[in-house]
Amino acid sequence: MTGRLRTLALAPAATLLALTVGAPFLILAAYACLSRGVYGGVMPPWTLENWQRLADPLYAGILARSFLVAALSTLLCLLLAFPLALYIARSTRRKNLLLALVMLPFWTSLLVRTWAWMFLLRDTGLVNMLLMKAGLISAPLPLLYNWGAVVLGLVYAHLPFMVLPLYAALERQDPALAEAAADLGAREWQAFWRVTLPLAAPGIRAGVLLTFIPCLGTFLIPDLLGGGRTILVGTFIQNQFTTARDWPFGSAVSLALMAVVLVLLWAEVRRRKEPLL
Amino acid sequence: MRRAIACAAALLLLFLHAPLVVLAVFSFNAGRFTLWEGFSLRWYEEAARDARLIEAAGNSLLIAAAATAAATVAGTLCAWALWKRESRTLMLGLSLSLVTPEIVTGVALLALFQWLFRFAGLQLGLHTVVLAHTSFCLAFVVLVVLARLRTMDSSLEEAAMDLGATEWQAFRRVTLPNLVPAVLSAALLAFTISFDDYVITSLVAGVDTETLPMVLYAMARRGGSPVVNAVSTVVVVALGAGILAAESLREKR
Numbered sequence: 001m002t003g004r005l006r007t008l009a010l011a012p013a014a015t016l017l018a019l020t021v022g023a024p025f026l027i028l029a030a031y032a033c034l035s036r037g038v039y040g041g042v043m044p045p046w047t048l049e050n051w052q053r054l055a056d057p058l059y060a061g062i063l064a065r066s067f068l069v070a071a072l073s074t075l076l077c078l079l080l081a082f083p084l085a086l087y088i089a090r091s092t093r094r095k096n097l098l099l100a101l102v103m104l105p106f107w108t109s110l111l112v113r114t115w116a117w118m119f120l121l122r123d124t125g126l127v128n129m130l131l132m133k134a135g136l137i138s139a140p141l142p143l144l145y146n147w148g149a150v151v152l153g154l155v156y157a158h159l160p161f162m163v164l165p166l167y168a169a170l171e172r173q174d175p176a177l178a179e180a181a182a183d184l185g186a187r188e189w190q191a192f193w194r195v196t197l198p199l200a201a202p203g204i205r206a207g208v209l210l211t212f213i214p215c216l217g218t219f220l221i222p223d224l225l226g227g228g229r230t231i232l233v234g235t236f237i238q239n240q241f242t243t244a245r246d247w248p249f250g251s252a253v254s255l256a257l258m259a260v261v262l263v264l265l266w267a268e269v270r271r272r273k274e275p276l277l
Numbered sequence: 278m279r280r281a282i283a284c285a286a287a288l289l290l291l292f293l294h295a296p297l298v299v300l301a302v303f304s305f306n307a308g309r310f311t312l313w314e315g316f317s318l319r320w321y322e323e324a325a326r327d328a329r330l331i332e333a334a335g336n337s338l339l340i341a342a343a344a345t346a347a348a349t350v351a352g353t354l355c356a357w358a359l360w361k362r363e364s365r366t367l368m369l370g371l372s373l374s375l376v377t378p379e380i381v382t383g384v385a386l387l388a389l390f391q392w393l394f395r396f397a398g399l400q401l402g403l404h405t406v407v408l409a410h411t412s413f414c415l416a417f418v419v420l421v422v423l424a425r426l427r428t429m430d431s432s433l434e435e436a437a438m439d440l441g442a443t444e445w446q447a448f449r450r451v452t453l454p455n456l457v458p459a460v461l462s463a464a465l466l467a468f469t470i471s472f473d474d475y476v477i478t479s480l481v482a483g484v485d486t487e488t489l490p491m492v493l494y495a496m497a498r499r500g501g502s503p504v505v506n507a508v509s510t511v512v513v514v515a516l517g518a519g520i521l522a523a524e525s526l527r528e529k530r
Contacts, residue, residue: 005444005445005448006358006361006362006444007358009354009355009357009358010354010355010358010359010364010367012350012351012354012355013351013352013354013355013367013371013415013419014355014367014370016351016411016412016415017367017370017371017374017412017415018370019389019412020374020386020389020408020409020411020412021370021373021374021377021412022370023389024385024386024388024389025373025385027385027388027389027392028384028385028388031388041391080289080292081289083281083282083285083286083289084285084286084289084290086282086286087282087283087285087286088286090282098290101290101293101294102290102293104293104294104517105293105294105297107469107516107517107520108297108512108513108516108517109472109473109490109509109512109513109516110473110475111473111475111490111493111494111497112297112300112493112509112512112513113296113297114497115300115493115497115501115505115509116296116297116299116300116509117296118497118501119296119299119300119303119311119501119505119506120296120299122500122501124310124311125311126299126303126311129310129311129312156292156293156296159289159293160293188278189278192278213376213378214378216378217378217379217380217381218378219379219380219476220475220476220494223498224494224497224498234378234380237380237381237384238380238383238384238476238480241384241387241480242480247388250384251384251388254380254381254384254385257378257381258377258378258381261376261377261378262376265372265376
């Protein structure tokens with residue numbers, strides 16, 4: 001009796017996962033080794049050509065660029081999030097309120113947050129209007145539809161993912177440790193650099209992972225803030241499945257992206273004892 | 278140094294909130310452009326009269342409600358079963374669904390549905406969107422509920438069974454009542470994620486189904502109109518109110 005109920009309880013989730021996670025990846029793997037159909041779709045013969053195309057400088061360049069943009073956004077997130085996380089962890093009261101303030105934008109829609117930046121940065125946007133009113137510029141600055149806007153959007157959207165793990169790591173840290181370093185003659189920044197920062201390493205690693213992975217696969221932000229001029233791997237995959245209708249190559253690129261994500265995760269999971277879930 | 282950190286923290290909180298506040302303020306602007314021309318509700322009226330927007334919002338609510346219900350039930354049961362005994366395969370599947378970039382989930386599901394279409398005549402539409410949303414919400418529900426279960430004492434359930442309750446009775450009468458806050462917050466998370474999703478939805482919705490994010494995306498892509506500000510403000514306020522309500526419910530228990 002005991003075992004049967006548990007199996008029954010697992011059945012809906014297991015069926016759903018097999019159908020919507022397991023099966024699609026098997027199908028993608030098969031598609032990635034087939035040829036492109038005449039009207040889109042896939043057809044025989046089986047081939048490795050899609051995988052070979054990944055080495056083409058044009059496509060490898062898109063992957064490399066996505067990597068760079070994600071790495072830059074992650075680094076900026078880390079630099080910005082650290083003082084905020086440290087402040088919340090060291091503040092005595094209002095911790096929950098401050099955390100709620102960090103999480104609130106995360107709960108609101110990603111589309112709305114991205115639109116908010118379009119509204120601020122476009123030619124008739126608030127930033128340009130204010131600068132023109134102030135007489136600092138005579139024509140609107142091209143703030144939107146470039147890499148800067150994309151990185152800004154990525155940093156803005158993923159900041160909470162960085163703040164939370166950093167806060168968790170810093171909160172666990174005894175402030176007396178930094179004080180002890182100061183008592184032993186360390187300057188404030190020395191205590192920070194040699195005590196606080198190294199002890200926060202697990203939080204930094206978790207934050208970097210949680211920020212880097214979604215940045216790597218991003219679609220919406222470069223599409224809206226980059227205005228189609230900024231092709232990253234997410235946009236590229238979407239194109240292969242919609243406008244270009246080259247499903248086999250799109251499948252190969254998707255699996256390559258997935259492989260990168262899994263390698264990064266595997267490296268992290270191996271280092272720590274707790275499970276991912 | 279302390280003061281510098283406090284300043285940086287304040288600036289960062291401003292950075293996080295200012296764009297949304299500006300958006301909300303200008304949704305009440307009488308003018309079309311980013312010059313303040315007086316208070317007006319015209320963009321809200323225009324949004325309320327837009328049949329395409331209303332239909333899309335209805336679709337989004339319907340999809341989010343259905344996907345949340347399905348994912349919450351399946352996810353809670355799954356978390357409970359996993360709490361009693363780990364299942365590596367299932368954990369792997371859940372972790373995989375959690376870390377897959379949205380665009381990859383989207384094209385993988387599109388490939389699946391196209392394959393099902395070929396062999397079983399399944400068309401894209403509301404039902405494929407609900408299935409896709411249920412699937413990507415499931416892992417989040419399990420994550421939240423399992424985290425709560427791990428802080429719970431399993432001997433309570435065992436005591437109930439020693440006193441003659443069946444396993445199902447013990448779950449329903451002892452464990453589940455303690456889980457209600459976690460289940461509520463999991464459901465809320467699922468609802469928010471589902472209601473907000475654009476990338477996966479747009480790939481698996483087919484040609485006849487439109488959701489609110491799809492309409493907003495199309496509007497924003499064309500350069501946007503103040504109607505987007507109005508709808509965005511409604512979405513943010515509604516989700517915010519829902520979260521506050523759920524949090525206060527949790528604290529009362």
